[in-house]
Amino acid sequence: MKGKLNLYGLSLIFFATLLLAFTSCADKAQDEFVLELDLFGAQVEVPPATKSFPNVNQKLWPYFESFERAGKERGLNFNLAEENISGDIDFIEEGEYWGSCTTSADGSMSIIIDNEFWNASNDGYKELIIFHELAHCYLGKEHNDEQFSNGVCKSIMRSSNAHCLDNYTVNTRSYYLNELFGL
Numbered sequence: 330m331k332g333k334l335n336l337y338g339l340s341l342i343f344f345a346t347l348l349l350a351f352t353s354c355a356d357k358a359q360d361e362f363v364l365e366l367d368l369f370g371a372q373v374e375v376p377p378a379t380k381s382f383p384n385v386n387q388k389l390w391p392y393f394e395s396f397e398r399a400g401k402e403r404g405l406n407f408n409l410a411e412e413n414i415s416g417d418i419d420f421i422e423e424g425e426y427w428g429s430c431t432t433s434a435d436g437s438m439s440i441i442i443d444n445e446f447w448n449a450s451n452d453g454y455k456e457l458i459i460f461h462e463l464a465h466c467y468l469g470k471e472h473n474d475e476q477f478s479n480g481v482c483k484s485i486m487r488s489s490n491a492h493c494l495d496n497y498t499v500n501t502r503s504y505y506l507n508e509l510f511g512l
Protein backbone atom coordinates (compact mmCIF):
# COMPACT_ATOMS: atom_id res chain seq x y z
CA MET A 330 0.00 0.00 0.00
CA LYS A 331 2.84 2.33 0.85
CA GLY A 332 4.39 1.65 -2.53
CA LYS A 333 1.18 2.57 -4.29
CA LEU A 334 0.94 5.82 -2.39
CA ASN A 335 4.46 6.70 -3.35
CA LEU A 336 3.70 5.97 -6.97
CA TYR A 337 0.60 8.13 -6.73
CA GLY A 338 2.68 10.88 -5.18
CA LEU A 339 5.24 10.62 -7.94
CA SER A 340 2.50 10.77 -10.56
CA LEU A 341 1.20 13.97 -9.01
CA ILE A 342 4.66 15.51 -9.14
CA PHE A 343 5.02 14.37 -12.73
CA PHE A 344 1.69 15.88 -13.79
CA ALA A 345 2.38 19.06 -11.85
CA THR A 346 5.72 19.40 -13.68
CA LEU A 347 4.05 18.65 -16.99
CA LEU A 348 1.38 21.27 -16.31
CA LEU A 349 4.05 23.80 -15.39
CA ALA A 350 5.95 23.00 -18.57
CA PHE A 351 2.85 23.51 -20.67
CA THR A 352 1.70 26.68 -18.97
CA SER A 353 5.11 28.35 -18.94
CA CYS A 354 5.80 27.55 -22.61
CA ALA A 355 2.31 27.91 -24.01
CA ASP A 356 3.47 30.54 -26.45
CA LYS A 357 6.36 28.41 -27.67
CA ALA A 358 4.39 25.38 -28.84
CA GLN A 359 6.22 25.43 -32.18
CA ASP A 360 9.60 25.05 -30.48
CA GLU A 361 8.46 21.98 -28.62
CA PHE A 362 7.59 20.13 -31.79
CA VAL A 363 10.24 17.51 -32.54
CA LEU A 364 10.33 15.74 -35.86
CA GLU A 365 11.03 12.09 -35.14
CA LEU A 366 13.88 10.47 -36.99
CA ASP A 367 12.11 8.43 -39.64
CA LEU A 368 14.67 5.66 -40.10
CA PHE A 369 12.30 3.27 -41.82
CA GLY A 370 10.26 5.81 -43.76
CA ALA A 371 9.61 5.02 -47.41
CA GLN A 372 11.75 6.91 -49.87
CA VAL A 373 10.27 9.83 -51.75
CA GLU A 374 9.45 8.96 -55.37
CA VAL A 375 9.12 11.66 -58.00
CA PRO A 376 6.83 10.97 -60.99
CA PRO A 377 8.01 11.59 -64.58
CA ALA A 378 7.63 15.12 -65.95
CA THR A 379 4.51 16.07 -67.91
CA LYS A 380 5.91 19.41 -69.09
CA SER A 381 9.22 20.81 -70.27
CA PHE A 382 11.52 23.48 -68.91
CA PRO A 383 13.65 25.37 -71.46
CA ASN A 384 17.40 25.52 -70.70
CA VAL A 385 17.03 22.82 -68.07
CA ASN A 386 18.53 19.34 -68.45
CA GLN A 387 15.64 16.97 -69.12
CA LYS A 388 16.67 14.78 -66.16
CA LEU A 389 15.83 17.68 -63.84
CA TRP A 390 12.34 18.30 -65.26
CA PRO A 391 10.46 15.93 -62.89
CA TYR A 392 11.96 17.76 -59.89
CA PHE A 393 11.22 21.23 -61.25
CA GLU A 394 7.64 20.13 -61.84
CA SER A 395 7.51 18.56 -58.38
CA PHE A 396 8.63 21.93 -56.92
CA GLU A 397 5.80 23.68 -58.76
CA ARG A 398 3.33 21.05 -57.52
CA ALA A 399 4.57 21.34 -53.93
CA GLY A 400 4.10 25.13 -54.13
CA LYS A 401 0.65 24.81 -55.66
CA GLU A 402 -0.44 22.44 -52.88
CA ARG A 403 0.45 25.29 -50.52
CA GLY A 404 -1.33 28.01 -52.47
CA LEU A 405 1.77 29.30 -54.26
CA ASN A 406 1.74 29.40 -58.03
CA PHE A 407 5.13 29.03 -59.67
CA ASN A 408 5.78 28.65 -63.36
CA LEU A 409 9.47 27.85 -63.50
CA ALA A 410 9.31 27.32 -67.28
CA GLU A 411 8.68 31.05 -67.64
CA GLU A 412 11.49 32.04 -65.30
CA ASN A 413 15.03 32.64 -66.42
CA ILE A 414 16.36 29.48 -64.74
CA SER A 415 18.81 27.09 -66.35
CA GLY A 416 19.73 23.76 -64.83
CA ASP A 417 22.27 21.05 -65.53
CA ILE A 418 24.10 18.07 -64.08
CA ASP A 419 27.83 18.58 -64.16
CA PHE A 420 31.06 17.95 -62.31
CA ILE A 421 31.35 20.23 -59.27
CA GLU A 422 34.95 20.51 -58.20
CA GLU A 423 34.48 21.14 -54.50
CA GLY A 424 33.70 17.66 -53.20
CA GLU A 425 31.62 19.03 -50.35
CA TYR A 426 28.92 20.43 -52.58
CA TRP A 427 26.12 18.50 -54.21
CA GLY A 428 24.56 21.46 -55.89
CA SER A 429 24.87 25.14 -56.51
CA CYS A 430 22.69 27.98 -57.63
CA THR A 431 24.14 31.17 -59.03
CA THR A 432 22.17 34.33 -59.67
CA SER A 433 23.61 36.68 -62.27
CA ALA A 434 23.35 40.45 -62.45
CA ASP A 435 20.77 40.15 -65.25
CA GLY A 436 18.53 38.16 -62.91
CA SER A 437 19.14 34.79 -64.56
CA MET A 438 19.61 31.78 -62.30
CA SER A 439 21.76 28.75 -62.93
CA ILE A 440 21.46 25.49 -61.01
CA ILE A 441 24.17 22.84 -61.22
CA ILE A 442 23.82 19.42 -59.60
CA ASP A 443 26.98 17.39 -59.10
CA ASN A 444 27.04 14.36 -61.42
CA GLU A 445 28.64 12.05 -58.84
CA PHE A 446 25.90 12.93 -56.36
CA TRP A 447 23.30 12.48 -59.08
CA ASN A 448 24.49 8.99 -60.01
CA ALA A 449 24.60 7.86 -56.37
CA SER A 450 21.26 9.29 -55.24
CA ASN A 451 17.63 8.22 -55.09
CA ASP A 452 14.66 10.41 -56.06
CA GLY A 453 14.28 11.81 -52.56
CA TYR A 454 17.86 13.05 -52.28
CA LYS A 455 17.68 14.49 -55.78
CA GLU A 456 14.46 16.29 -54.90
CA LEU A 457 15.95 17.54 -51.62
CA ILE A 458 19.00 19.07 -53.28
CA ILE A 459 17.11 20.56 -56.24
CA PHE A 460 14.48 22.06 -53.92
CA HIS A 461 17.32 23.40 -51.74
CA GLU A 462 18.94 25.13 -54.73
CA LEU A 463 15.63 26.42 -56.11
CA ALA A 464 14.82 27.80 -52.66
CA HIS A 465 18.16 29.67 -52.61
CA CYS A 466 17.77 31.21 -56.06
CA TYR A 467 14.08 31.43 -56.64
CA LEU A 468 12.68 31.90 -53.11
CA GLY A 469 15.73 33.78 -51.74
CA LYS A 470 16.02 31.38 -48.79
CA GLU A 471 19.22 31.25 -46.77
CA HIS A 472 20.79 28.36 -44.90
CA ASN A 473 19.27 27.12 -41.68
CA ASP A 474 21.40 24.71 -39.63
CA GLU A 475 18.98 24.47 -36.71
CA GLN A 476 18.23 21.03 -35.38
CA PHE A 477 15.69 19.39 -33.09
CA SER A 478 16.81 18.04 -29.72
CA ASN A 479 17.12 14.57 -31.32
CA GLY A 480 19.63 15.84 -33.89
CA VAL A 481 17.25 15.91 -36.86
CA CYS A 482 17.61 18.90 -39.21
CA LYS A 483 14.78 21.42 -38.95
CA SER A 484 15.12 22.40 -42.58
CA ILE A 485 16.31 21.07 -45.93
CA MET A 486 18.13 24.44 -46.12
CA ARG A 487 20.88 23.04 -43.91
CA SER A 488 24.36 24.00 -45.06
CA SER A 489 27.11 21.52 -45.84
CA ASN A 490 28.66 22.46 -42.46
CA ALA A 491 25.59 21.39 -40.51
CA HIS A 492 25.87 18.45 -38.12
CA CYS A 493 22.19 17.54 -38.12
CA LEU A 494 20.65 14.40 -39.60
CA ASP A 495 18.82 14.50 -42.92
CA ASN A 496 15.40 12.96 -42.52
CA TYR A 497 13.58 13.50 -45.82
CA THR A 498 11.13 10.64 -46.36
CA VAL A 499 7.54 10.12 -47.48
CA ASN A 500 6.44 10.70 -43.88
CA THR A 501 8.48 13.84 -43.18
CA ARG A 502 8.27 15.45 -46.64
CA SER A 503 5.19 17.58 -45.95
CA TYR A 504 6.77 19.00 -42.77
CA TYR A 505 9.95 19.96 -44.67
CA LEU A 506 8.03 21.45 -47.59
CA ASN A 507 5.80 23.50 -45.28
CA GLU A 508 8.97 24.77 -43.64
CA LEU A 509 10.59 25.48 -47.02
CA PHE A 510 7.63 27.44 -48.35
CA GLY A 511 7.28 29.36 -45.10
CA LEU A 512 4.07 27.81 -43.83
Ligand SMILES: [Zn+2]
Pocket residue numbers: 461465472486487488
Ligand atom coordinates in the same frame (compact mmCIF):
# COMPACT_ATOMS: atom_id res chain seq x y z
ZN1 LIG B 1 22.75 25.86 -49.85
